[in-house]
Each structure stands twice: as structure tokens, then as C-alpha cells.
Amino acid sequence: MLLTGAVILIFLTLSAAIFRRFNVPMIILALAVGIFFGSDVTGIIYFDDALLTRRLADIALVFVLFAGGYSIKRADLKPVLAPTMMLATLGVLITMIVTALVFHLVSGWSFTQSLLVATVISSTDAAAVFSILRNRSLQLRPSSITEIESAANDPMAIIATTLIIQIVAGGEIEAGRVALSFVWQLLGGVGIGLGVGWAGLLLFRKIKEVETGYYYLLLIGLILASYGAADLVGASGMLSAFFAGFLMGNSKLPLKSSLSSFTATLSFVANAGLFILLGLLMFPRSMGAVWSQGLLLFLILSFVARPVAVFFCTLGMKLPFGEKIFLSWSGIRGSVPIVLATYPAAAGLDPDHQIFNIIFLAVTLSILVQGTTIGKLADLLKLSEREKPKNKQKMELVTVHDTKYELVELFIDGDLYKGESTVASLVLPADATITMISRKDKIIAPRGNTMLHPGDILTILVDEGRITEVTNHVLSKFEKQ
The missing domain is CATH 1.20.1530.20 (Na+/H+ antiporter like fold)
Incomplete structure (x- = not known):
């Protein structure tokens, strides 16, 4: 059986x-x-x-x-x-x-x-x-x-x-x-x-x-x-x-x-x-x-x-x-x-x-x-939606302890933004850091001279009370189309 x-x-x-x-x-x-x-x-x-x-x-x-x-x-x-x-x-x-x-x-x-x-x-x-x-x-x-x-x-x-x-x-x-x-x-x-x-x-x-x-x-x-x-x-x-x-x-x-x-x-x-x-x-x-x-x-x-x-x-x-x-x-x-x-x-x-x-x-x-x-x-009936990364969404920070930090994915939408920026040019608060960059099929460990481009997905560790502030700051480094 x-x-x-x-x-x-x-x-x-x-x-x-x-x-x-x-x-x-x-x-x-x-x-x-x-x-x-x-x-x-x-x-x-x-x-x-x-x-x-x-x-x-x-x-x-x-x-x-x-x-x-x-x-x-x-x-x-x-x-x-x-x-x-x-x-x-x-x-x-x-x-x-x-x-x-x-x-x-x-x-x-x-x-x-x-x-x-x-x-x-x-x-x-x-x-x-x-x-x-x-x-x-x-x-x-x-x-x-x-x-x-x-x-x-x-x-x-x-x-x-x-x-x-x-x-x-x-x-x-x-x-x-x-x-x-x-x-x-x-x-x-x-x-x-x-x-x-x-x-x-x-x-x-x-x-x-x-x-x-x-x-x-x-x-x-x-x-x-x-x-x-x-x-x-x-x-x-x-x-x-x-x-x-x-x-x-x-x-x-x-x-x-x-x-x-x-x-x-x-x-x-x-x-x-x-x-x-x-x-x-x-x-x-x-x-x-x-x-x-x-x-x-x-x-x-x-x-x-x-x-x-x-x-x-x-x-x-x-x-x-x-x-x-x-x-x-x-x-x-x-x-x-x-x-x-x-x-x-x-x-x-x-x-x-x-x-x-x-x-x-x-x-x-x-x-x-x-x-x-x-x-x-x-x-x-045009009720289907094209799958597209959200501009900003939370990820789960895997820990059994209570924490004020969140992992956030930030998508730099190529349909909305143009230009480029380096990680070093970002003025992030002490309780925020970019931990990973996803670009097409590649994962990039960020350094100060790493270039950020439209289409990138940034993974950011940030205090939950400063999510909007940090994500808005990153997007401000790009020109709106």
C-alpha cells in the first residue's frame, strides 16, 4: 500500500x-x-x-x-x-x-x-x-x-x-x-x-x-x-x-x-x-x-x-x-x-x-x-495583471526575538526613474544599510563605489520607523521620467 x-x-x-x-x-x-x-x-x-x-x-x-x-x-x-x-x-x-x-x-x-x-x-x-x-x-x-x-x-x-x-x-x-x-x-x-x-x-x-x-x-x-x-x-x-x-x-x-x-x-x-x-x-x-x-x-x-x-x-x-x-x-x-x-x-x-x-x-x-x-x-475581461515588482515591500527578518528592524525590498522602477547613483552618494542613517542588490539574474554585494541603476532591487535593513524616509531618499537620487 x-x-x-x-x-x-x-x-x-x-x-x-x-x-x-x-x-x-x-x-x-x-x-x-x-x-x-x-x-x-x-x-x-x-x-x-x-x-x-x-x-x-x-x-x-x-x-x-x-x-x-x-x-x-x-x-x-x-x-x-x-x-x-x-x-x-x-x-x-x-x-x-x-x-x-x-x-x-x-x-x-x-x-x-x-x-x-x-x-x-x-x-x-x-x-x-x-x-x-x-x-x-x-x-x-x-x-x-x-x-x-x-x-x-x-x-x-x-x-x-x-x-x-x-x-x-x-x-x-x-x-x-x-x-x-x-x-x-x-x-x-x-x-x-x-x-x-x-x-x-x-x-x-x-x-x-x-x-x-x-x-x-x-x-x-x-x-x-x-x-x-x-x-x-x-x-x-x-x-x-x-x-x-x-x-x-x-x-x-x-x-x-x-x-x-x-x-x-x-x-x-x-x-x-x-x-x-x-x-x-x-x-x-x-x-x-x-x-x-x-x-x-x-x-x-x-x-x-x-x-x-x-x-x-x-x-x-x-x-x-x-x-x-x-x-x-x-x-x-x-x-x-x-x-x-x-x-x-x-x-x-x-x-x-x-x-x-x-x-x-x-x-x-x-x-x-x-x-x-x-x-x-x-x-x-482584462482582469489579469502583469506581474511586476512592487516599488516597496517588506521581507521577513528571520529571528525569534522581537526587533525594531525590518528588511525592505526597494524596486527602482525603470518605467518611472532614469539616471544612476553610487552607494557612497547615499546619506543613510546609522540604523539603515543596503545589504544586497539584485540586478537581473545577478546578486551584488554592495560597496561604496557600486553603481545603482533603474531596474535594480535593493534589500535594505532599516529601523521600521524610518522605512519611508530611507526609501524616499534612495529614490531621490534618480530623475523621474
Whole structure:
């Protein structure tokens, strides 16, 4: 079994190297590798445990969402909070109702069955969205809305799925209790996540003089605690993990650069493992009986329900038409709907796994079609951005001790400045020094007679209170174009 797992991971890595030039998202490759090694293709691994998949998917999603929150800056969240929360709540409801109505009318299924299918697939997926969008250089607002929405809309979908299952099964529903549960999932998830994040900051600042590995262990413990604590009291563990990461990512931490890299690595490995697992769970031969319903569900969701939800939820908001089109197409489905598709089977409402197979096929189409075309759509709508070094950005000074110094990268933009200067001509304060110059493919150790040119990237060690003063002084030695 270990050898098989090793072969799968090596096969995925080699596939990524081969398909790199085509910009194929990692999750699509992982899904394809899982299908290839699964029961219906090579038959090397037989795997059909949907409940185990659900448990493992939850664990993987925790790491993906924490990393997503960790990488989002506070300044980026505020301007997109209104459209994000509208899409994560009302948007899910609209998507569910529109999908159910159209699916019922076209497929001939009963409305309750159609509603159950629509509810299960009503939320976008954080693992898929983060994996695909993080590989693109996109404008901040549309990418932030899509990413944060995908993390925040799980509670609505989970509650709605549970509610519809109870209705279909003939159980009694208390509207007040459902409303309170939804509010608690949202607010409790956010609050507990921030609480765990705050406790994590205290712990990181208290422990010093230990090996770096212990920081990584502590981080893993905090990530799992953010989900576990929320889940224990019935709040949203997904939201809790996201906001714990958000708080810690926007705070000063010892070894933050190393922790950031470790968090991104955890997310990547979790994503790869999750979609390999989902690929193993897929039985392509069984999809033949439901291909028409799966295709119909994907088309309704992508071209009718999602656009209606986006345009309705953003009424009165100053979002350009192009961004609304992008948001409509970026509602990628993934592991969460597949996990939710196990709920009807567990409740005895899907004995032949027809609903599960339809959802799986629609999700696979969403990943394959939307995942591979979202970048081209962003280019067409002019929402892609050319990667260019920022004029000034902080780097992480790796030390476990508190310090007032920062490492700053200063880019002398050749489109804005011309001329040249020597290092010796700079009058820097005693608490500032240029430690390195990056010029094209070369690294230069600066001396007094070293020439500085437009296009250079300077690494400067400087007191955090004098960053602006020092960077402005360096740039003043060049003429503006």
C-alpha cells in the first residue's frame, strides 16, 4: 500500500511537470490521477467509502482554509466584505432555488428531489477556488470576493442540506431553531476562529529558544484546534479555521516567513491528497446512467443559477459588469458538494447513489471546464495583471526575538526613474544599510563605489520607523521620467 501511494505521488509530480506548459490546475491533475488509479480504470485501488472521504475531506479543508485566511490581508478584506457576505448567504439561497426550479422543469424530477440535488451543490468550494485562482495574477477585488465567499458559504449550504433532508424524510422543522443555528454557525465560527488565532499569537510570542520544528507543530495544533473547538459547540469549523489564519497572518509572529511557507505547503499537500481521494472515489462507468442529469445540472448551475445569484446580490454595488461576469463563472464546485452528497445516502434517501453520482459528475465538469477557462476569461475581461515588482515591500527578518528592524525590498522602477547613483552618494542613517542588490539574474554585494541603476532591487535593513524616509531618499537620487 505504501509503495502504491509513493507511485501515485511520483506520477502526479511527473504529470505536473509534463502539463506545466498548458497551465493545467493541480487539482485537475490530482483528480485525474485518482481516477486513473481507481477502480474503473486500472483497478489498482478499490475505494468506495464516502463517509471516510467526508472525514478526510474535512481535515484537508481545514488546512486549505487556514492557509487562505493567512494569506489575505486585512486591507483587502474590508472593501469586499459586503458582496462576499451577500453571495455567501443570500447567493447560496438564490442558487439553490433557481437550480431546483429549472432542474425540476427540464429533467422531470420531483421538486423535492430537485431541491435536494440543488441544495447539495449550492456552495462554491474553497479548495478548488484557492488552488486555481492562486496560480493566476488577477485583480485583487474579484479574486478576493471569490476566495472569501468560498470559505464563508459552507455553513449556509450545510444547514440548508440538513434542513431539506429533514423535510424530504418527513421530519419536523422549527424555523426559529434553524435561523438561530445558522446565525450561530456564522458568528460562532468567526468568534472562535479569532479567539484561537489570538491564543496562538500569545503562544508563539511566549515560546523562544526552541527548534524551528516546534513552531510548525504548534501551528498544526492551532489549525486543528480552530476547527475542533468550533465543531465541538456546533459552530462552523471552516469559518473558524479561515479567521484564525486571517488573524495570525495579519499579525507579527516570530519566524513568520518560515511559517508562511509551511502553511502554503500544508495547503498544497492537503489539496493534492483531497483531490486524489475524490478521484479514487469516482466510478466513471457508473456515470453513464446519469451523464445527462449531471451535464444538465452543471449547465443550469453555471449559466443560469450562479449568474442570477451574482447579479441579484450585487445590485446597487459599484462592481463593473466584467467583474460580475467573472464572479458568475468563478463559482467553481469541488470537494464540499461531494462531501454533502454523502448526506442523503447516510439518511437513506439515495440508496442507489444516483444523487451522489449526479453531483460528482457536475462537480467534475465544473473543475474541468471552469477551472481551465477561468484564466482565459480573466484575460478577456482584462482582469489579469502583469506581474511586476512592487516599488516597496517588506521581507521577513528571520529571528525569534522581537526587533525594531525590518528588511525592505526597494524596486527602482525603470518605467518611472532614469539616471544612476553610487552607494557612497547615499546619506543613510546609522540604523539603515543596503545589504544586497539584485540586478537581473545577478546578486551584488554592495560597496561604496557600486553603481545603482533603474531596474535594480535593493534589500535594505532599516529601523521600521524610518522605512519611508530611507526609501524616499534612495529614490531621490534618480530623475523621474
